Amino acid sequence: EAGVVQSPRYKIIEKKQPVAFWCNPISGHNTLYWYLQNLGQGPELLIRYENEEAVDDSQLPKDRFSAERLKGVDSTLKIQPAELGDSAVYLCASSLERTGELFFGEGSRLTVL
């Protein structure tokens, strides 16, 4: 069974440029999460989807971040414009149940110069 797939693995951009990250969850997993992981810190939730509905986006900085999950499968997280402080690893995870085990992708490491 394929795991959670994220791309790109690494991205280097200049500040004020846009960037997008893509996530393909495990087949059949209805719940999808985007987490932010700063260096030396634990993951922090940005947004959680149940199927195609964003049910928890309270921690998503909506002035520059946006996300979508079309058809309840793949998801895209976008930052526009990027700031220096956005340099971090963006993790995608999926699960069968809301309180069940989360399966993580390898993450997308963003460096903003």
Next chain:
Amino acid sequence: GDSVTQMEGPVTLSEEAFLTINCTYTATGYPSLFWYVQYPGEGLQLLLKATKADDKGSNKGFEATYRKETTSFHLEKGSVQVSDSAVYFCALSPNQAGTALIFGKGTTLSVSS
């Protein structure tokens, strides 16, 4: 709000030494508790979990017991190996509608031969 506190690292041990990584939590209600591990260059993966008080989770020689009276979920292993070198994250699931896993900051373990 709910939170997880785990001991700061790095933890440096020799092979076959005993390992303890402390984790305490603050939560309303009855959360589920997890330990995730992140090996170098890989995504986070579930190591073990416990869903109610006095449950013991175990996997790959690691154990942790859900202690409600001390709000703790300490990770232990009797004899560590070089291959156990990784970052370990304690996490809780509040088991409430509209919430997701909350992670600690992570503890880096380095085992030398």
